[in-house]
Amino acid sequence: MNILEALWGGAVRPCERTVKRGSEYDRVRQEAGEAYDRFWSMLTPEEKAAYNAYSEEYHHLMSISEADSFTKGFRLGAQILLAVISEEDTQLPLLEDI
Numbered sequence: 001m002n003i004l005e006a007l008w009g010g011a012v013r014p015c016e017r018t019v020k021r022g023s024e025y026d027r028v029r030q031e032a033g034e035a036y037d038r039f040w041s042m043l044t045p046e047e048k049a050a051y052n053a054y055s056e057e058y059h060h061l062m063s064i065s066e067a068d069s070f071t072k073g074f075r076l077g078a079q080i081l082l083a084v085i086s087e088e089d090t091q092l093p094l095l096e097d098i
Contacts, residue, residue, distance in 0.1 A: 014070055 006012045019026050043051060 015066070 001009070001011070003012065019029065040048070040051075
């Protein structure tokens with residue numbers, strides 16, 4: 001199965017990621033979770049509701065930003081690929097011509 005078939009069939013999901021255990025990301029994520037638990041325990045029910053509303057909007061914003069970054073990165077990669085495979089006039093012979 002090629003990458004396009006995998007993408008079409010749902011085997012490739014760019015928005016889903018696994019985390020390598022013991023990585024810096026994993027460590028920071030655990031520390032952030034512990035800090036969140038301490039923070040959450042200090043909030044009143046009203047503050048928790050306000051924080052949840054803020055958090056939902058923030059996560060929506062981050063989702064938009066990540067999708068945009070993915071799109072820009074994908075397009076940049078495609079542009080680089082096109083530049084590599086395109087035939088351009090050069091002053092020196094191409095490697096395949098040598």
